[in-house]
Amino acid sequence: MAESPGDPSAGRVAVELRGITKRFPGVVANSDIHLRVDRGTIHAIVGENGAGKSTLMKILYGMYRPDEGEILIDGKTSTLHTPQQAIAAGIGMVHQHFMLADNLTVLENVVLGAEKVAGIGGRAADRIREISAQYGLGVDPGPLMEELGVGARQRVEIVKVLYRGANILILDEPTAVLVPQEVDELFGNLRQLTRDGLTIIFISHKLHEVLSVADAITVIRRGTTVASVKPGDVTARELATLMVGSELPSPETRESTVTDEVVLDVRDLSVYTDTGRTIIDDVSLRIRRGEVLGIAGVEGNGQAELVEAIMGMRASTGTVTLDDADITTWGTRQRRVKGIGYIPEDRHRHGLLLDAPLWENRILGHQTEPPNSNGFLITSGAARRDTERIVAAYDVRTPGIEVSAGALSGGNQQKLIVGREMSHEPKVLIAAHPTRGVDVGAQAAIWDHIRAARRAGMGVLLISADLDELIGLSDTLQVIYRGRFVATVDPAAVTPEQLGLAMTGATDDPVHAGPSLEKSLEKKTEGEQA
Numbered sequence: 242m243a244e245s246p247g248d249p250s251a252g253r254v255a256v257e258l259r260g261i262t263k264r265f266p267g268v269v270a271n272s273d274i275h276l277r278v279d280r281g282t283i284h285a286i287v288g289e290n291g292a293g294k295s296t297l298m299k300i301l302y303g304m305y306r307p308d309e310g311e312i313l314i315d316g317k318t319s320t321l322h323t324p325q326q327a328i329a330a331g332i333g334m335v336h337q338h339f340m341l342a343d344n345l346t347v348l349e350n351v352v353l354g355a356e357k358v359a360g361i362g363g364r365a366a367d368r369i370r371e372i373s374a375q376y377g378l379g380v381d382p383g384p385l386m387e388e389l390g391v392g393a394r395q396r397v398e399i400v401k402v403l404y405r406g407a408n409i410l411i412l413d414e415p416t417a418v419l420v421p422q423e424v425d426e427l428f429g430n431l432r433q434l435t436r437d438g439l440t441i442i443f444i445s446h447k448l449h450e451v452l453s454v455a456d457a458i459t460v461i462r463r464g465t466t467v468a469s470v471k472p473g474d475v476t477a478r479e480l481a482t483l484m485v486g487s488e489l490p491s492p493e494t495r496e497s498t499v500t501d502e503v504v505l506d507v508r509d510l511s512v513y514t515d516t517g518r519t520i521i522d523d524v525s526l527r528i529r530r531g532e533v534l535g536i537a538g539v540e541g542n543g544q545a546e547l548v549e550a551i552m553g554m555r556a557s558t559g560t561v562t563l564d565d566a567d568i569t570t571w572g573t574r575q576r577r578v579k580g581i582g583y584i585p586e587d588r589h590r591h592g593l594l595l596d597a598p599l600w601e602n603r604i605l606g607h608q609t610e611p612p613n614s615n616g617f618l619i620t621s622g623a624a625r626r627d628t629e630r631i632v633a634a635y636d637v638r639t640p641g642i643e644v645s646a647g648a649l650s651g652g653n654q655q656k657l658i659v660g661r662e663m664s665h666e667p668k669v670l671i672a673a674h675p676t677r678g679v680d681v682g683a684q685a686a687i688w689d690h691i692r693a694a695r696r697a698g699m700g701v702l703l704i705s706a707d708l709d710e711l712i713g714l715s716d717t718l719q720v721i722y723r724g725r726f727v728a729t730v731d732p733a734a735v736t737p738e739q740l741g742l743a744m745t746g747a748t749d750d751p752v753h754a755g756p757s758l759e760k761s762l763e764k765k766t767e768g769e770q771a
């Protein structure tokens with residue numbers, strides 16, 4: 242339907258959704274959604290886990306067909322039944338998990354699949370430079386993707402959708418993987434894009450960021466739009482209340498529960514690529530009972546490899562001791578049974594079987610442990626009952642434990658994994674981004690669970706891109722840069738900005754410069770031997 246003549250908003254509304262409803266078996270994911278996004282603005286979509294944000298964005302990008310409702314782009318009713326149709330209508334999606342191939346150049350990645358739109362080779366490279374210059378994105382078509390950091394990769398994703406002619410960009414939690422400086426840069430880029438008339442729609446759980454960058458905010462709750470607000474009119478607290486009906490939590494942990502008993506001792510760990518490049522360079526760490534050791538670093542500096550080596554998923558040199566056992570040569574399963582819990586960074590590759598029901602996912606990785614097994618056989622009744630318990634204790638929003646894990650919203654998948662790993666009362670929890678993608682309410686609940694387990698003596702290795710979380714939960718903080726620990730930071734004295742700076746390799750700031758843990762470990766070891 243065309244807009245009515247004389248409508249004062251004529252030409253201003255880039256996207257209008259009228260009465261969008263989308264049902265999945267047992268769930269109404271979107272129910273009578275109404276949304277108006279003005280052209281040339283940044284519009285944030287917020288809401289608790291499972292509220293229906295991703296579903297709505299997938300409808301707008303042509304990945305799902307709505308059961309009811311109408312989509313208007315620039316005032317015209319549009320049929321968006323495939324991403325191709327959405328792209329033709331000027332809509333682009335910047336995914337959170339970058340869809341870029343590491344072994345190709347920026348040019349190749351941008352052009353991939355779009356050759357028909359703008360040609361290839363020199364012409365395409367020129368066009369990339371042009372787009373990059375127009376919006377101040379600083380993207381050069383030449384380098385290989387693997388040479389680029391996270392912020393730069395995200396800008397390549399943005400160039401990629403602009404190259405395909407998008408003027409409405411959807412970003413799914415774009416800041417989840419960025420350090421504060423990169424977040425500022427991204428927001429600068431987004432503002433530049435809107436100044437040039439583009440429209441940005443983004444999903445976020447970080448309410449302070451939403452308030453600082455958005456021109457308008459729409460709140461979705463239980464599948465429907467419950468409020469549309471201007472950032473100047475609400476506080477983060479009010480926004481949280483609109484979303485989840487609870488107040489903003491704080492990760493701050495005041496009491497210390499650190500003991501003298503070392504539970505995990507990693508010495509001289511190195512990891513190499515197949516071609517012999519060093520990814521982890523002689524790293525040592527110790528975690529004591531009741532201690533959270535946080536690792537801060539820009540993504541891609543070796544934290545993923547460090548975790549995988551400690552879990553026995555990746556070949557490494559050095560030694561790993563858990564309690565009194567040298568587990569250096571043990572497989573991943575044995576390490577889990579001995580008491581290492583693992584919340585993986587990539588929940589789809591390492592954490593869940595998306596096609597399997599929730600209760601089978603409860604068993605995953607813990608096949609030989611109670612309540613999943615009696616030592617010989619899988620005890621599915623007990624596993625089912627325990628899944629019900631986890632669903633209740635961790636507030637996993639699901640129609641039941643028989644639905645497949647892939648049908649849960651991202652945040653609810655994460656809650657299931659955290660619940661499963663905590664259920665086995667691990668001695669050590671290796672937690673990579675434990676609250677990534679979960680809403681403020683669930684985040685507080687996960688922090689509480691981690692704090693309680695720490696009080697009971699669990700040691701935690703925490704990797705997180707959320708610097709407030711790292712600073713708030715950690716007893717000790719190490720900064721990892723290019724595969725090495727480059728600084729030890731006191732979480733009680735550092736600000737997120739200072740920590741962000743340290744993560745980029747700067748070491749002249751008095752707050753984070755200090756003796757490295759490796760050095761202090763060496764000293765301690767010498768003392769012990771003497």
Ligand SMILES: Nc1ncnc2c1ncn2[C@@H]1O[C@H](COP(=O)(O)OP(=O)(O)OP(=O)(O)O)[C@@H](O)[C@H]1O
Binds near residue numbers: 293653
């Ligand atoms: N493919 C699917 N099949 C069945 N149910 C689904 C599917 N995708 C989503 N759902 C359900 O629809 C509801 C909305 O999910 P959606 O992913 O849109 O939430 P969200 O707001 O993006 O959550 P999060 O913040 O956790 O990412 C949830 O109850 C979810 O379980």
